[in-house]
Amino acid sequence: MIHTAQLPIPLALVVFIFGACVGSFLNVVIYRLPEKKSIVFPGSHCPVCNHTIPFYLNIPVLSYLLIKGRCRFCKTPISARYPVIECLTGGLAVLLLHRFGIGLPLLFWFVFGCALIVVTFIDIDHQIIPDIISIPGIFIFASSGFFIPEMTLASSLYGVLTGGGVLYAVALGYYLLRGQQGMGGGDIKLLAMIGAATGVKGVLFTMFAGSLAGTCGGVATMIFGKNRGTKVKIPFGPYLSAGAMVYVLWGNELIYWYFSILSR
């Protein structure tokens, strides 16, 4: 097993390129899934002039730089988000490789991370977390015990119950008391999926870290955002997704650090 300190650069590069290619597929999923379009056909094309993008211009990140961020045919600027998501996915693959080495946990957490990247950007665009990812995700990631040494089917089940059940109760209580919806149903299903993959400890960490980051983000939007002062709906999915990935990568160290400060 390749371990943390000696991650060979050529290997990291290959894994980054592989991740970026997956990221370019995630771009398609993020763009087409909410519109209920096929994610396989047609091939990549410019949303304005409909010109298909030739395969030699489908190299992640590089082709974006090559065409200087504009469609080669109609010169419409192409969102910088495409290469950003490619780099993000490539970077995640390298971080996971660095953390886990080559093996089943790397595979499992990479697929999990990809699902979270899709959820994050669809939530940012449409303020929804698609059921078609979170619900099958609960079942798929409940296989955690087969890939991750410290997980079992039982710990996945407890994770689902914590993420789904407890939050459902909180949301219901909030609704009964305040007569308004606090956390959306999509967030609850997402937390159930995160619980399936990471267990009770992971889902509690995710809620804690996600709420902390979400509150900071919410306050920042209220102060600096375009609609400052008004109550804007902040998508919670990105914060929960980020919280879950931080747990996967550095959760145990952070929990240890947190409790060592408390017990001083």
Ligand SMILES: [Zn+2]
């Ligand atoms: Zn075009």
